[in-house]
Amino acid sequence: xxxxxxxxxxxxxxxxxxxxxxxxxxxxxxxxxxxxxxxxxxxxxxxxxxxxxxxxxxxxxxxxxxxxxxxxxxxxxxxxxxxxxxxxxxxxxxxxxxxxxxxxxxxxxxxxxxxxxxxxxxxxxxxxxxxxxxxxxxxxxxxxxxxxxxxxxxxxxxxxxxxxxx
Amino acid sequence: xxxxxxxxxxxxxxxxxxxxxxxxxxxxxxxxxxxxxxxxxxxxxxxxxxxxxxxxxxxxxxxxxxxxxxxxxxxxxxxxxxxxxxxxxxxxxxxxxxxxxxxxxxxxxxxxxxxxxxxxxxxxxxxxxxxxxxxxxxxxxxxxxxxxxxxx
Numbered sequence: 001x002x003x004x005x006x007x008x009x010x011x012x013x014x015x016x017x018x019x020x021x022x023x024x025x026x027x028x029x030x031x032x033x034x035x036x037x038x039x040x041x042x043x044x045x046x047x048x049x050x051x052x053x054x055x056x057x058x059x060x061x062x063x064x065x066x067x068x069x070x071x072x073x074x075x076x077x078x079x080x081x082x083x084x085x086x087x088x089x090x091x092x093x094x095x096x097x098x099x100x101x102x103x104x105x106x107x108x109x110x111x112x113x114x115x116x117x118x119x120x121x122x123x124x125x126x127x128x129x130x131x132x133x134x135x136x137x138x139x140x141x142x143x144x145x146x147x148x149x150x151x152x153x154x155x156x157x158x159x160x161x162x163x164x165x166x
Numbered sequence: 167x168x169x170x171x172x173x174x175x176x177x178x179x180x181x182x183x184x185x186x187x188x189x190x191x192x193x194x195x196x197x198x199x200x201x202x203x204x205x206x207x208x209x210x211x212x213x214x215x216x217x218x219x220x221x222x223x224x225x226x227x228x229x230x231x232x233x234x235x236x237x238x239x240x241x242x243x244x245x246x247x248x249x250x251x252x253x254x255x256x257x258x259x260x261x262x263x264x265x266x267x268x269x270x271x272x273x274x275x276x277x278x279x280x281x282x283x284x285x286x287x288x289x290x291x292x293x294x295x296x297x298x299x300x301x302x303x304x305x306x307x308x309x310x311x312x313x314x315x316x317x318x
Contacts, residue, residue, distance in 0.1 A: 020187075020188065020189075020190070020273070021273060021277055023277050023281070024273075024276070024277045024280055025188075027277070027280040027281050027283065027284045028280065028284075030284050030288070031280070031283055031284045031287050034284070034287035034288050034290070034291040035287050037291055037294075038287065038290055038291055038294060041294055041298075112188060113188065116187055116188055117188075118187075118188055118189065118191075121188050121194070122191070122193060122194060122197070125194060125197040125198065125201070126197060128201060129197050129200050129201050129204070132201055132204040132205055132208065133200075133204050135204070135208050136204050136207040136208045136211065139208055139211045139212065139215070140211055142215075143211055143214065143215055143218075146215065146218065146219070147218065150218065150222050153222075
């Protein structure tokens with residue numbers, strides 16, 4: 001596989017590079033390739049999420065308008081999906097930015113190493129800083145949502161703790 | 167005409183900038199320090215998530231699951247821990263080695279840190295490839311089963 005081929009990257013690099021060792025450039029260029037690959041997968045996933053989210057919202061709204069007119073449950077679900085669509089748009093926007101930072105990092109890092117471009121090198125790490133910062137914020141939000149869900153589940157009457165063995 | 171110009175002027179052509187080396191400037195050091203900080207935040211939150219989810223899995227019994235499925239739940243939790251802790255370990259090594267290298271100006275430590283950085287993304291990439299393989303296999307099996315059902 002081209003990505004994992006050491007000789008491929010070795011030919012692209014020159015032995016120069018200030019006082020930095022060759023292995024560092026080798027690691028950076030391979031990291032750049034993997035991150036670009038992951039970012040492209042992320043973009044595809046984001047597009048699929050947007051497609052499925054919008055289709056689900058449209059179908060529920062159509063059901064509510066067609067044969068189930070006056071059904072309180074369907075009208076409630078369709079009202080929920082109106083807000084749900086807003087949620088889908090927000091999530092898609094966040095994910096698009098998230099993977100954009102990763103893509104910019106990978107492509108800038110590869111170009112910086114190949115063409116010895118210092119400004120692209122700095123830009124790559126600024127993008128990666130943004131990516132990691134966004135990751136931390138998203139993990140934090142996910143944690144909060146998880147704790148809320150856990151508390152709600154624990155408060156459910158059917159949720160009983162495992163009895164301690166004597 | 168290019169041939170008419172002085173060779174000195176040709177080398178200073180603005181279209182082809184002179185070759186320059188990549189250097190670890192103070193700006194890069196500042197950005198790397200921020201990356202290390204945010205990586206540690208991510209790691210801390212991930213470990214906290216693992217602890218909380220473990221607490222949740224082992225202290226609450228899902229009424230919809232019977233005893234056998236409960237043990238499957240425990241097993242899947244341990245497997246998921248393995249898959250989460252593996253990249254967490256790589257990220258931890260990256261952050262600590264880069265921090266150590268920046269503090270002591272040791273290039274070997276920085277190089278090793280970026281090796282773990284590469285391993286981290288290679289792990290995610292290979293995992294993604296395995297998932298894609300499973301999805302493709304699933305679609306292929308569905309296609310085969312569907313075509314066999316149509317022929318009967």
